[in-house]
Amino acid sequence: MGRYEGMNVVITGGSSGLGLATARLLVGEGARVLVTGRGQDALDAAREQLGGDAVAVRSDASSLSDIDALADHVKAELGTVDALFANAGISGFAPFEATSEQLFDELLTINAKGPYFTVQKLAPLLAEGSGVVLTTSVANVLGLPALSAYAASKAALRSMTRSLARELLPRKVRVNAVSPGPIDTGILEKTMPKEAVEATVAQMAADIPMLRVGTPAEVARAVAFLAFDATYTTGAELAVDGGGSQL
Template sequence: MKKLENKVAVITGGSSGIGLATAKRFVEEGAHVVITGRREKELKEAAAFIERNVTTVAGDVSRLEDLDRVYAVVKEKHGHIDILFANAGAGTIAPLAAATEAHFDQTFDVNVKGLFFTVQKALPLFSNGGSIILTSSVSNVLGLPGFSAYAASKAAVRNFARAWTLELKDRKIRVNSMSPGPIETPALATTTGLTPEQAEQAAAQFASQIPMGRRGKPEEIAAAVTFLASDESSYITGVDFAVDGGMAQV
């Protein structure tokens, strides 16, 4: 029996990186997956990579009407949700002295507002006994210069997991946050605002800060998220599950 046999899972930010690797793993474990992302082309490429049991819906989690459209598709196609991986996130570098209102608003619109309503709007479809996993970050406990708005947004995500664990306990819905360290995804070079040279330097610096001496792979995060989504973690709720090579632990 596969770990997620016949489960219905929704993954935001599912067209690349951690979200895509997790969607692939979920399907391998028997789930039917609905993935969202802002770019239709990347979603089509993701669906081709996953190959089967996947539905794509383009949308921006910071736009509530887009979330409504996502869940309308889920309701029509599957009727319920067993697993939600609220993974979509944004993070650009901006030192305190140089940060703009637009930088702050974009960070919190996606990472906090978007995640909040991603979960809220899923609840009417959610099966009792299901699992919600929220992508936080090691930055929720670390000071990272230039990433203060991002780190604060991820600390908010950590607290959502605490509060929602209590709010949803009567429905036996488990809520956990998952905090990756630096991972080998395109995001460092494509979404942070760094030049290719700066991204390469940042990757080397991150590796030097990690006891395991390297960045993680998306598939390693996917394995951890699959554990939290499955019945193997049936007595785990409210935790922040660090998957960071020890970066924030020692």
């Protein structure tokens, strides 16, 4: 029997990256996992990878109607939820002087508004003792260049983690955040030439006290800890960043 046998989990943004790695971990330990994503091809691939205990649902975190529909789907498919990983989000790079209103609105809508209403709509389905995990970022504390709007969206999530943790206490639901540093999710390979990827990863690793970038599996283990095992922890943010925001 797996460690999370019989547990129902919802992971938004679960068709790739950190969400998919977390889904793999939990499915492998017996959980029934419902993942969401915006692209049908990626969802189909994730569903195939995860196997029979996983459900893949197309849902856009920027759309309140999609979030409402997701809540209905989760209720019909799972009934109650033991863990919610509100992970759907996007990155956006632009110098402060060149940040457009469109980019600002997109980042705040998907990264902050989306998770907020995802938790709100799924809260009635959360079982007593369940855990909610939000995905913040080391950018919300480091003041990195070209990330001002992105960092603001993640700082909003950090604040929400505390507020929602307090508001969901009467339901005996914990709310925490995982804060990744540089993680090798493979996204750079999709947007850069191989030589540029190698140089970028080397530079990121050199800036980290542990002198390496992290893996999605390392973030997944932190998410699972916050969702299930950190039973006396709520309102906290766990940095998974090789010490980059701490040392």
